[in-house]
Amino acid sequence: MIPIAAPLLADEEADAARAVVLSGWVSQGPQVAAFEREFAALVGAPHACAVSNCTTALQLALTALDIGPGDEVITVSHSFIATANVIRHQGATPVFVDIEPETYNLDCARLEEAVTERTRAIIVVHQMGMPCDMAALMAIARRRGIAVIEDAACAAGSQIRMNGEWAPIGAPHGDIACFSFHPRKVITTGEGGMLTTANAELDRKFKLLRQHGMSVPDTVRHSSSSVIFEEYVVVGYNYRMTDMQAAIGRRQLERLPDLVARRRAVAARYAEQLGNLEGLRLPSEPAWARSNWQSYCVRLPDRLDQRVVMQHLLDKGIATRRGIMCAHREQPYAGLNRRQELRQSELAQDRSILLPIYAQMSAEDSARVSAAVRAEVER
Ligand SMILES: C[C@H]1O[C@H](OP(=O)(O)OP(=O)(O)OC[C@H]2O[C@@H](n3cnc4c(=O)[nH]c(N)nc43)[C@H](O)[C@@H]2O)[C@@H](O)[C@@H](O)[C@@H]1N
């Protein structure tokens, strides 16, 4: 069976987790602090804050920006449902903008028509690891005074060229970037997330909010020679990452450049093997983007039925997924007023499929997938 995805975890990660277990300190502690420092350095961000997953990272981002009832947050419907859910959980209103079919990312040409005087933030998704056009987006956001949160759940290791310079996603290019370390992502800690920002005050808020609003962290009190009484200065959450997870994350970070290089090689093989198929549209990078290829999404010819193609591939032992879901088609969002048609989002969900891609995928396996796709298209 060729899976849709597979994390690359080995002895290094197992040994790192074992060492933490045997150390006796397993909750958020020195490993989390080191993981934050190393992640910040890798993406070129002044600050990083580790949390339990990317969904809680997005929630903290909105909370730190004081987004709540009466506020509107612009995002895409075409994303994993957590992107919309975090807006709803704040009591704010998600406003969906359509995507551009080439990158599956927010169509910046459709952005301004969705802005109102209530728009407080944009959650822009770097979908499947492909950077969104941040130059175009930030020009609009800055002009209109709207905060920008990057949902970089899939985008650790992706790069964008801004003002002539290549930079990792997460620098950040908006106000806050949020990452996921779910096993379906390029690097994993089982569950896990990270917020990066250049704003020290926002970082201070994230670190307070993730740990119950506690004024002096338990780690500090634990190693203090004088008695300290902590206070609880805001209504916080428990969104901590454990030291076992962080220790695994540190080993995964060391692998990140190699993991991305290997995924890029798999994507290049797909492009070569599937490039000349009539009616099949392959993903491609704009000149200013380098994807980590978290997912490889192909748009099927209109005459093919997505589910039938997926079943034929599964019958041959090849797992796929349908195009990224659209939140506006799910029950919790069915009654939401829509400000624009989401035609490209719906077409992307209904007419695309995600092919298997992971760092350790053999050339033989990607050739098998390509041959199976070719058979469907030429059927
Ligand atoms: C591109 C999108 O990818 C993912 O969406 P998706 O539709 O592929 O998600 P799901 O179908 O729920 O996929 C999760 C899959 O991720 C794999 N997976 C999940 N957890 C594990 C794991 O621990 N080990 C291994 N080996 N594989 C794991 C399984 O194949 C599982 O089916 C999500 O991560 C989205 O957030 C993302 N936008």
Ligand SMILES: O=C(O)CCC(=O)C(=O)O
């Ligand atoms: O639950 C999932 O499938 C993905 C969610 C995720 O990536 C996260 O919250 O970190």
